Amino acid sequence: MVTVREYFGNITNAVRTTYKGMKITLKYWVKEPSITVEYPDRIGGLRSEDLVSERFRGYLKVETSKCTGCLLCMRVCPIDCILIEVNRRDDRRYLDRFDIDQAKCMYCGLCVEECPSAAILFSKKYEGACYDMKELCVSHVSSPVPAARPAKKEAPE
Amino acid sequence: MIQHNLPDMIYKFLLGISGLSAIPDFLLVTASYLIPSAAVLGFVMFVSGMLTYAERKVSADIQNRIGPNRVGPFGLLQMLADGVKLILKEDIIPDAVDRKLFKLAPYIVFSGTMLAVTVVPFGGPFIVADLNIGLVFIIVVSSLIVVGFLMSGWASNNKWALLGGIRSAAQIISYEIPAALSLFTVVLIAGTFSMQKIVMSQGPYPWDWFIFHNPFTFVAFFIFFISSLAEINRLPFDFPEAESELVSGYNVEYSGMRFALFFLAEFANIFISASIAAAVFLGGGNIGLDPYESGIGFQLVMVLIFFAKVVPLCLVTIWIRWTLPRLRIDQMLSMCWKYFIPMSFACLAMTAIWMLVFNGNGIFWRMNG
Ligand code: SF4
Numbered sequence: 001m002v003t004v005r006e007y008f009g010n011i012t013n014a015v016r017t018t019y020k021g022m023k024i025t026l027k028y029w030v031k032e033p034s035i036t037v038e039y040p041d042r043i044g045g046l047r048s049e050d051l052v053s054e055r056f057r058g059y060l061k062v063e064t065s066k067c068t069g070c071l072l073c074m075r076v077c078p079i080d081c082i083l084i085e086v087n088r089r090d091d092r093r094y095l096d097r098f099d100i101d102q103a104k105c106m107y108c109g110l111c112v113e114e115c116p117s118a119a120i121l122f123s124k125k126y127e128g129a130c131y132d133m134k135e136l137c138v139s140h141v142s143s144p145v146p147a148a149r150p151a152k153k154e155a156p157e
Numbered sequence: 158m159i160q161h162n163l164p165d166m167i168y169k170f171l172l173g174i175s176g177l178s179a180i181p182d183f184l185l186v187t188a189s190y191l192i193p194s195a196a197v198l199g200f201v202m203f204v205s206g207m208l209t210y211a212e213r214k215v216s217a218d219i220q221n222r223i224g225p226n227r228v229g230p231f232g233l234l235q236m237l238a239d240g241v242k243l244i245l246k247e248d249i250i251p252d253a254v255d256r257k258l259f260k261l262a263p264y265i266v267f268s269g270t271m272l273a274v275t276v277v278p279f280g281g282p283f284i285v286a287d288l289n290i291g292l293v294f295i296i297v298v299s300s301l302i303v304v305g306f307l308m309s310g311w312a313s314n315n316k317w318a319l320l321g322g323i324r325s326a327a328q329i330i331s332y333e334i335p336a337a338l339s340l341f342t343v344v345l346i347a348g349t350f351s352m353q354k355i356v357m358s359q360g361p362y363p364w365d366w367f368i369f370h371n372p373f374t375f376v377a378f379f380i381f382f383i384s385s386l387a388e389i390n391r392l393p394f395d396f397p398e399a400e401s402e403l404v405s406g407y408n409v410e411y412s413g414m415r416f417a418l419f420f421l422a423e424f425a426n427i428f429i430s431a432s433i434a435a436a437v438f439l440g441g442g443n444i445g446l447d448p449y450e451s452g453i454g455f456q457l458v459m460v461l462i463f464f465a466k467v468v469p470l471c472l473v474t475i476w477i478r479w480t481l482p483r484l485r486i487d488q489m490l491s492m493c494w495k496y497f498i499p500m501s502f503a504c505l506a507m508t509a510i511w512m513l514v515f516n517g518n519g520i521f522w523r524m525n526g
């Protein structure tokens with residue numbers, strides 16, 4: 001008797017569980033919209049930068065007008081991917097070179113934290129595919145620019 | 158004389174346009190059989206192409222994805238792109254294979270599939286050969302595919318392929334039995350093996366269909382549908398190809414066009430099993446008119462009705478694939494031998510008793526007046 005009950009129990013179980021599963025997939029088939037983002041060419045008029053979160057760490061960007069040329073970022077970088085040359089001419093300090101090798105950079109953010117004038121920041125750019133790895137070494141200074149003067153330290157209260 | 162198959166009609170037509178004398182008779186006869194065969198071949202290729210598209214779209218919908226949408230409108234031309242890709246692929250024949258068998262196997266699988274198509278009634282007069290043993294013919298040629306599977310598995314000289322081939326033999330041969338037994342319930346009612354006659358002895362309305370003839374044919378329909386899933390290697394019974402266990406089973410060594418033949422046969426099989434289920438249990442393209450005598454407009458309506466039944470069944474096949482996980486192989490065999498064969502046999506016996514007791518009438522026979 002037990003085996004008979006088990007036998008038909010198996011059949012009803014099979015039918016019931018199959019029905020349950022099929023109902024779930026039907027729901028997903030008919031109702032649930034797709035969540036695919038058709039990157040890169042059909043993203044609804046957005047830019048690729050808009051797809052990432054607020055705190056995304058993309059390529060580093062440098063605002064040379066703010067940079068004081070203190071070289072803190074270059075020193076703090078654990079893998080030496082920043083190279084800055086600062087030269088003094090006519091009583092002014094000039095940024096002659098500011099290269100960041102994005103191929104080496106591990107986006108640790110130490111340079112961003114360290115910069116006293118918030119000149120070096122993460123951008124949201126991440127589409128950096130290129131044919132030669134050397135292209136990933138980005139120069140942020142093409143012709144010498146005068147370094148900014150450091151802001152006066154606010155007097156402690 | 159009443160024309161009772163498509164080649165005869167084509168023969169008459171050819172005779173009509175060519176005049177009596179010009180072309181030797183045997184050419185006309187050959188042509189009248191070749192034309193529908195070629196048409197059906199092309200058509201089934203098209204259908205299996207569309208089914209690959211449907212499979213990808215449905216699976217994408219179920220998994221919250223989009224699926225092919227780049228080639229052509231809604232990605233409808235994806236199958237052309239796939240076909241071109243497969244043709245352009247290098248056709249590799251590994252060194253260790255048995256070359257003759259390796260080359261032969263895809264054609265056996267493909268022709269086994271295509272032979273089954275010849276007796277599928279597409280509604281109206283559109284059936285290539287209305288054999289008087291049509292149903293048996295389908296069962297027989299569909300097991301011919303096993304030979305191809307085993308052959309490709311053996312010839313590939315690859316353990317996965319061989320395992321796949323052996324599994325497919327075990328599976329297809331055991332599921333042949335419940336499939337055949339459940340089809341035979343209908344034969345008891347219709348009293349014929351001819352596909353066209355089976356369709357004609359049903360009616361246009363659901364209560365005329367054999368699935369609702371009595372409770373046992375209702376069960377038999379589901380048994381047939383599930384065991385045909387097993388016969389065509391669809392999930393949850395896709396042991397011969399089991400991607401995650403056997404990589405791709407019997408066709409693992411194949412590439413290029415030979416692989417495409419396996420692939421086409423597989424998708425054509427979905428269509429065939431759906432159309433057998435539709436023709437035998439769901440009334441096929443029957444709209445209550447004689448398929449040979451009515452006008453061309455009605456005949457096309459019959460074809461439409463037929464496809465209105467086949468397409469949902471194909472979609473259900475796909476839907477099942479993306480719902481159920483693969484069984485274990487011992488579960489698959491015990492399911493067949495412990496459940497399906499006794500059940501389908503019981504259905505057959507009970508239908509026979511039903512026919513005796515109720516004098517051949519279905520449950521809804523009063524509705525038919
Ligand atoms: S993010 Fe880190 S690795 Fe990259 S440049 Fe800054 S300090 Fe160096």
Ligand code: SF4
Pocket residue numbers: 062066067068069070071072073074084114115116117118119120
């Ligand atoms: S980017 Fe910031 S840390 Fe680096 S040199 Fe300029 S001011 Fe100094």
